Amino acid sequence: MRRLAQLVARSSGWLSRRLGRGGGTTLPGVVLLKLRPRAAEELAAPLSAGSVVISATNGKTTTARLVRSATDAAGMPTVANTAGSNLLRGVTAALLDMDDDAQLGLFEVDEAALPSVVDQVQPRVIVLMNLFRDQLDRYGELETLVETWRTMIADLSPETTLVLNADDPAVAHLGHDRPNTVWFGVDDPSIGRAEQSHAADSTHCPRCDHPLTYDLIGIGHMGHWRCENCGLARPTPAVTATGVTVRGVDGFDIEISTPSGPVAASVALPGLHNAYNATAAVSAAHALGLDMALLPAALADTDAAFGRGEHVDIGDNRLVMLLAKNPTGANENVRATLTHTADLHVVIFLNDRTADGQDVSWIWDVDYEPLFDRVSSLTVSGDRAHDLALRCVYGGADPSAIVVEPDPGAALDAALASAGPGDTVFALPTYTAMLDLRAELVRRNLVVPFWEDA
Amino acid sequence: MAVVRLCHLYPHEMNIYADRGNIAVFAQRLAWRGHELQVTEVAHGDSITPGAHDLYYLGGGQDRDQRIVAHDLADTKADALRSAAQDGAAFLWVCGGIQLAGVGYTDASGERLPGVGILDVDTEAGDRRMIGDIVLLVQLDGEMQRVVGYENHVGRTSLGADATWFGRVEQGHGNDGESGKEGAVQNHVIGTYLHGPLLPKNPWVADTVLRWALDHGGHDSVLEPLDTGDADILAARAREVAIGRAGQAR
Numbered sequence: 001m002r003r004l005a006q007l008v009a010r011s012s013g014w015l016s017r018r019l020g021r022g023g024g025t026t027l028p029g030v031v032l033l034k035l036r037p038r039a040a041e042e043l044a045a046p047l048s049a050g051s052v053v054i055s056a057t058n059g060k061t062t063t064a065r066l067v068r069s070a071t072d073a074a075g076m077p078t079v080a081n082t083a084g085s086n087l088l089r090g091v092t093a094a095l096l097d098m099d100d101d102a103q104l105g106l107f108e109v110d111e112a113a114l115p116s117v118v119d120q121v122q123p124r125v126i127v128l129m130n131l132f133r134d135q136l137d138r139y140g141e142l143e144t145l146v147e148t149w150r151t152m153i154a155d156l157s158p159e160t161t162l163v164l165n166a167d168d169p170a171v172a173h174l175g176h177d178r179p180n181t182v183w184f185g186v187d188d189p190s191i192g193r194a195e196q197s198h199a200a201d202s203t204h205c206p207r208c209d210h211p212l213t214y215d216l217i218g219i220g221h222m223g224h225w226r227c228e229n230c231g232l233a234r235p236t237p238a239v240t241a242t243g244v245t246v247r248g249v250d251g252f253d254i255e256i257s258t259p260s261g262p263v264a265a266s267v268a269l270p271g272l273h274n275a276y277n278a279t280a281a282v283s284a285a286h287a288l289g290l291d292m293a294l295l296p297a298a299l300a301d302t303d304a305a306f307g308r309g310e311h312v313d314i315g316d317n318r319l320v321m322l323l324a325k326n327p328t329g330a331n332e333n334v335r336a337t338l339t340h341t342a343d344l345h346v347v348i349f350l351n352d353r354t355a356d357g358q359d360v361s362w363i364w365d366v367d368y369e370p371l372f373d374r375v376s377s378l379t380v381s382g383d384r385a386h387d388l389a390l391r392c393v394y395g396g397a398d399p400s401a402i403v404v405e406p407d408p409g410a411a412l413d414a415a416l417a418s419a420g421p422g423d424t425v426f427a428l429p430t431y432t433a434m435l436d437l438r439a440e441l442v443r444r445n446l447v448v449p450f451w452e453d454a
Numbered sequence: 455m456a457v458v459r460l461c462h463l464y465p466h467e468m469n470i471y472a473d474r475g476n477i478a479v480f481a482q483r484l485a486w487r488g489h490e491l492q493v494t495e496v497a498h499g500d501s502i503t504p505g506a507h508d509l510y511y512l513g514g515g516q517d518r519d520q521r522i523v524a525h526d527l528a529d530t531k532a533d534a535l536r537s538a539a540q541d542g543a544a545f546l547w548v549c550g551g552i553q554l555a556g557v558g559y560t561d562a563s564g565e566r567l568p569g570v571g572i573l574d575v576d577t578e579a580g581d582r583r584m585i586g587d588i589v590l591l592v593q594l595d596g597e598m599q600r601v602v603g604y605e606n607h608v609g610r611t612s613l614g615a616d617a618t619w620f621g622r623v624e625q626g627h628g629n630d631g632e633s634g635k636e637g638a639v640q641n642h643v644i645g646t647y648l649h650g651p652l653l654p655k656n657p658w659v660a661d662t663v664l665r666w667a668l669d670h671g672g673h674d675s676v677l678e679p680l681d682t683g684d685a686d687i688l689a690a691r692a693r694e695v696a697i698g699r700a701g702q703a704r
Contacts, residue, residue: 133470141470141516203466209518352699358587359604361649364472386692390654390685394478399684 028096029089040088041120043095044105049076050124051105052284053117057132058329059277060086060108061305062269066281069298071104074290080106087113091121104288111145115152125287126156127163128171129280132220133365134326134357146170146206153178161287165280166237167222173206173232184283185237186218188244191272193217197331197367207232219273220328239283244275248339249309249320249426254299256282261292265299270309270322271336273329307434309336312446317416318424319441323434325356327365330428334371337426344375345425347415349382349408349433356430360384363391372397377418379403381411382433408433409440456489456673458664461507463531464515464523465495471549471606473513475651479660480509486680489668498526502534507543509667510535514549514649517561524554524567532570539572544666545643548652552637552645553577553609562608573645574614575638580630583608587700588628588648590621590636594662600624601656602696603648605636611647613638620646625700642666655692657685 032039044051054064064080071078079098081090091107109117111131118126128149131142153162153174164175166185175181196203196217203212203221210229217223226233243255249270256263256279267278278299285295304310307323322337324330337346348368352358368391371378378401380388385406393399405411408429415425429437441447462477481491496502515523527535539545545555553559556575559567569576583606590601601621610630613619619629620637628636629647637646644663646652653660661677668675680686 143516143518204518209522358699359471359585359606359650361472361475361604361651364475364478364651364654365469384692384695386688386695387655389688390692391475393685393688394475394482394654399688404688 027093029085029091029093032092032096033089038120040092040095040117041122043092043098044121047079047103047105049104049288051107051121052125052127052288053107053109053114053121053123054127054129054280054284055109055111055114056129057111057134057326058332059129059273059280062274062308063127063129063277063280063284064106064108065305066278066299066302067284068106069302070281070285070290070295071106071288073294073298076104077101078104078106081108086110088116088120091117112148115148118152118156122157123160125161125163125284127280127284128174129165129276130168130220130222131170132326132328133362142170146174149174163280163283163287165222165276166235167218167224167276169203169212169221169225169234170206172235175235176207182239182283182287183235183237184239184279185234186241186244186276186279187237188242189216191216191218191244191275192223196221197328205230205232219276219332222276239279239286241275241279244272246272246275246339248341249336249424254278258282258286258292260286260289263292263295263299265296267299267302269302269304270320271332273332274309306438307429310447312441314416314425314446316421317419319412319427320424321427321429321434321437323429323431325431327362330363330366330368333428334366334368337428338370338374340424340426343420343423344371345377345415345419345423346371346375347379347381347411347425347427348388349411349427349429349437350380350384350388351382351430351433351436352384353432356432360387363388368392369395376423377403377415379405379411379415381405381408382430382436385411408436412437412440456484456668456671457492458484458489458509458667458671458673459507460491460493460509460511460667461502462493462495463510463512464497464519466497467519467523468513468515468550470516471514471649472651473511473548473649476513476546476548476653476660477511479651479653479657480511480664482685483657483660483664483677483680487677496531498522499530502531502538504534504537505541507538508671509544509546509663510538511545512547512551512554514551520550520554521561521565521567523550524559524569527554527570528568532568535570536572539641539643541670542642542666543670544663545572545645546652546663547573547643547645549607549647549649552611552647555643555645556611556638557614559609572643573638573640574616575611575645576614577609577611579608580610584627584631586626587696588626588636589624589697589700590626590628590648591624592621592659594639594659595665597658599656599658600693600697601648601652601659602693602700603646603650603652603656605647605649607647611638616640620644625697642670650696655689655696657689
């Protein structure tokens, strides 16, 4: 029965790709879950090194890639859901497809789907990185998710190592008084911002609701926080990024101290948010007991996941795709884009399909304003291009200077037409807009389809 | 040049549905006419100076924040807000705002939160969330227009005798998913669940509220049509797309 179920499920993935219906990364899982609802539990049980599960609003995919580089460097055969499907069915599909010698499971999991995956996979390590305001129509409010995670953690086996971001108050507090918890954080004062971005959530104490005081503001509500009312404060992290130097959109240098020894690496991923991802990945490697000496090369060798800082050469221009699904992600992308000192050509894409969130309100929480004075050209695209145009106009951009081009290919062409020789075009898409843009790049033979990119 | 004095209530707690977009629209549409929006942020514990504002804005927040705000409003601000509403000041209270403007809100746990009582509406948490694109037919000051937005609320709001509804629902749920009505209006107080935010795609609503605010401040309340027109052409196109969305089953 099990073999038949696997055969049917695997064929459906092949069929989906053959029929041109996208990556076919979830259909086998969907089919198998219908036949055996607890298939992931059965399939994960033989993994001798257990599983690592990573969840967050932002940075799941990139962190999973960084951890994957580390386990590859350690010679640990790993099964992962790298093709981007991060619900239980995606994890199940990956397990279904794994090689016989796989020892470790490595899964990036949707925030809301996390309890269902943890329940079946019984992870050895759970990495929880951040919770930002995101797709309120789909996930509901932040505190509802925090509550779901809290319940899940209360039921965890004490054997499971919990890796938490000390800089995110709500996430950090999930490990309060729990043994076998490893906190990580960023300690470099040079990353600090003068003031909190508009999109900051969770600025109240997770224990007593009093407004928090910040000694250092990193990304959104993340930073060095403390409550002057009840005394709760950021836990002292065991894994700490002590030095972060961001080199524009090309990458950053980072020094991380861990109980298993220091790591200094040069990482080719843009922005401070990726410094957090790298610190989370090193924490996961530490929790797995990997040799820290392997990590500098592993981190340096990790290239961007599709759409997340991916660079594509188009003639003598360069396209940099910076995916964002929520205000905090978009703010970090704007921040990274602004580090580019040459002429800036920016295309912002907004779709409102299910995977993007149908509610497009969030673009008003993004601090796009610093772009308007810097851009040489500004194009808005996607299903809701006109909403973006309104966002820019009411943010102070000159209406006559905005190119409104809903079709992604035409938007790309408009930006390339404005760009001079050697200029970089920055594409800031939502999730399905990134898929559309990438499909256009595939049609132009500039990139390979994403399911061949694992 | 006229100065419209906006009181923005709890901008740090009550902002989850991109409420600052509405503030930006007020500011720009006044600036384009040579006027100015003066924003006073009023926070937890602050009191409101009677007569100091022409326009009061309150947005939506998470349940936890809304609970904190409900008690603070009752303790420190409700009297001043009630007299401002009676005095004809303009109010746009969105999402959590309409619930807090009413006589009270009974949340999912059965706890009763106080309301300011500037709208004769009462709200009770329902058992399902009403989410999606929404299209209304709205009449204000004798003019009727189609208004688009996005709604996401669990509260079911019912109207008392002193309030009239803000819009008739063409697509979407509205106040309770049954009555076909959305929001409430009483004197110059508007309460609505529509975000998106509401004003960028519905500049007519923005200008109507601004006229009330100008009038309250003793200014000439005629707002010239925008000569550039760009923003309103974009708004019309964005509204068409949103209306198309609301008609789709998704």
